[in-house]
Amino acid sequence: MFFAPVVRTRAMAPAFRSFDRSFERFVNDAFFRNLPPGFAVNEDDKAWTLTLDMPGIAREDVAINIEGAIVRIDTRAEAKRQFKAAYELPQDIDAEASAAKLEHGVLTLTLAKKAPVSTARRIDVK
Template identity: 65%
Template structure:
């Protein structure tokens, strides 16, 4: 699974996103073929049935210097303007993120985000047959 730090609006056609993801995957596999994804960039992604775990290297930043925002399937991480070091990233996941079950931890310059997967709600309604 591949997640590019490129954020598009929901108005963008899904076909364009698919092409972008295929191209990004091709380029990253070509550049990072000798190491697993993220080994050179300080980014690691793992997932299970209930959550994604994103690990990022952010040396030189304290927890007071970071803002983390979740909007639908997008998580945005940015340092505050007064921080010693500037950092900005956004990641789009394939499913909406449940902010109530998500958590962040910063330890020794490593930011660990545990992002809960939002369970899709079915709007299906059964109607009787007359």
Template identity: 60%
Template sequence: MFFAPTLRTARFAPRSYDRAFERFVNEAFTGAHRSPLVEQDDKSWTLSVDVPGLSREDLTIGIEGAVVRIDSKAEAKRQFKAAYELPQDIDVGTSEARLENGVLTLKLGKKVPVSQVSELQIS
């Protein structure tokens, strides 16, 4: 068996490695696996996450690319932190969040990928 140490730099560390580590740490320190209920259609994803005891003012939702982060504020009665990575980037303009009876429902719009293809003329 051959062992070779690896260097983890921004250039060589894939995003999935960071997300896998983040999920591991979240699950290890919270003691429970919080898996949201996810539904999907052609234009959006719908995530339902249980957040009992938290109000609208206690939560912040951040979207960066294909990652959704849900955090409770420091002064909240109960602490909550979760991050979910979706397979495609999220369109913030068509997304919405609703909190009813301790269930946070996020309707996240799918961002339509824009082609960056340029034509090269043959001479």
């Protein structure tokens, strides 16, 4: 099947905008949303919440590393079960304000969003 992009004029935009968004959501969910079972991501204004099913893994065996917008979850080599994954989020993560909790085989990560720093400078006109 071949999909070709369609350019809509401004006059047609209001009538087709909701259809376009619905179709885009359908395609993204159907083809590009291949999340593993037992994995969920929720987002609010201040943080992302990731939940992963990790049965049989002890707290002491899990290491979580945050670098920029990438979260790496890894278990020690001596752990009963091995787990290794990396997830990239759309915005940098504030590692100091983030938290992790492992209860009953479910790892819950609360990853705080880092506020973008503006590098704009004001120049006085002389």
